[in-house]
Amino acid sequence: MDLTMNITRNETEHLVSLSGDVDAFTGPKAKEAIMTSVETPGVAVVVVDLSQVEYMDSTGIGIFIGVMKACKQVGCDFVVQNLPSRVERLFRITGLYDLVSIRKGESE
Amino acid sequence: MTRGIEKKYVQLLRDYLAGQGEDQLYDAQQLGKWLLLQDISPEEMIDLHGRALEYLGDVPEFVRASFSILTEVMIEYGNEHRSVTSMRSKHKQFQSEMAVASAMQKSLVPQELPVYPDVEIGLVSVAAKQISGDYYNIVTHDDGRLCLTISDITGKGISAAMCMSMLKYAMESLGDMLHGPDEMLRHLNRVVERNIDPSMFVTMLFGCYDTQKHRFRYAVAGHEPGFVYRAKEGRFYDMEGKGMALGICSDSHYQEYEVHLDVGDVLILLTDGVTERKIGRYYLHRDELVSYLEAELGTSAQVMADNLYSKLLLLSQFELPDDYTMMILRRT
């Protein structure tokens, strides 16, 4: 399976919606897109929506760790929303769940 | 190209034109294989055919001229052919480098398992590819402690192998100065956090088993803790424990957990290659895994680990997409 991305932008907030598989093959593409948003001047909040993610492995989790670290450096808020249960489980086991802002329920 | 090939080819064409038999077509196919071995390029073959025609009769000018077009087109195929040949030799070199890395990696894990009078150890660790992202270690101490590490490094391949040697040597040098497993993970986290790529992380369970008191003290860093089987109750429990994976935060702290094993109790430690297993279109369910474990309970720890590996491999149609490690400790 492949990964598709949809990005909604306004001046201060970017929403990156991922759909499909996030793994070693598709991960770099997702990371590049999210990092572009993080590094855009004026963007204060980057939200990543995972409601359409079907599969994520540890390389995928690694992306969120990398993005989280980058956000800390540039002072941007990083929010992850609508985690499917398998992904949520990975976030909880690795401890990432306690480090990023998690938003639930409000699928667009 | 040698004269010999040209003569042979002319003869083959002549024979074929005389009878148009399947014999010559078969010979031509075999010749193709041989020509490839001799590194004859497609454009050289076209040229050979053009020259061979001249021996067989009067070649009309338009046929002769058409060979220029064919040759020109085939040069691109020739380029591709040459590039594949060169990639093949690079690939061979790469494979032998990987084989060396893989052998080096195998030297990082214990070569044999320790033997105790009333504790059995079973282990299966299989890499999905040449280089494993799973790391484990079993270290015995004179005071009767048995220290176990089971760990999963993100990504596979060379980066995982390099990270693994860092883990091993950091743990060895930290080993004697520390009090408990929680301290081990706290220090190890700092080493990992400073030395790996920001997008990489390591999950680990580290603990020491007291072979006299049969008490296992451990700490967990982002790793699925595993199971404990209580013989008296005939039930499996999830081992408790949570903590931040290594390499995420510079100042993570860890908690120590403890389990006590009675006679017949079993401790099962694993990596996500065991649990995150796709069986057909759905993922292996925890309850199913427990029922497979249950079915193997009567045997020794090693037989149990071996049988479970075979069982799961069969269920996933002999595909092993992720590195697989299971460590079993059984009090007898």
Place this chain on the structure above:
Amino acid sequence: MAELYPETIKIDSVADIVAARQVGRNMSRQLGFGTIMQSRMATTISELARNIFLYAGEGTITITPIEREGAIGLQITALDAGPGIADIRKVLEDGYSTSGALGAGLPGVRRMMDEFDIQSALGEGTKVIVVKWRS
């Protein structure tokens, strides 16, 4: 056989690419290269000239008959003042040639020729010199 002189072809259109090929093919025939080598020479010139035309816009191809220690050969020099190549090693890697980007086709050229030299600086341009000896 008439004495052969170096020829320089200015490249800024597809017609120039064809003209350069023609000069290279004729010269290699006159030097006694076989038919396959003549075609490979033309292909080499095409690749070098296309890189100039597509990425630098304009430049030159110079075709020079050479003689060294009794051996007869043909030297092609491609010169442009275009964008230049950042990572030459990358461009010469197999697999890059299918990308269609600047420098694509160079791995193939390198294998068809006996000598291959490239100098390039970002923003300054690229110079490629190749030689094929008559065997």
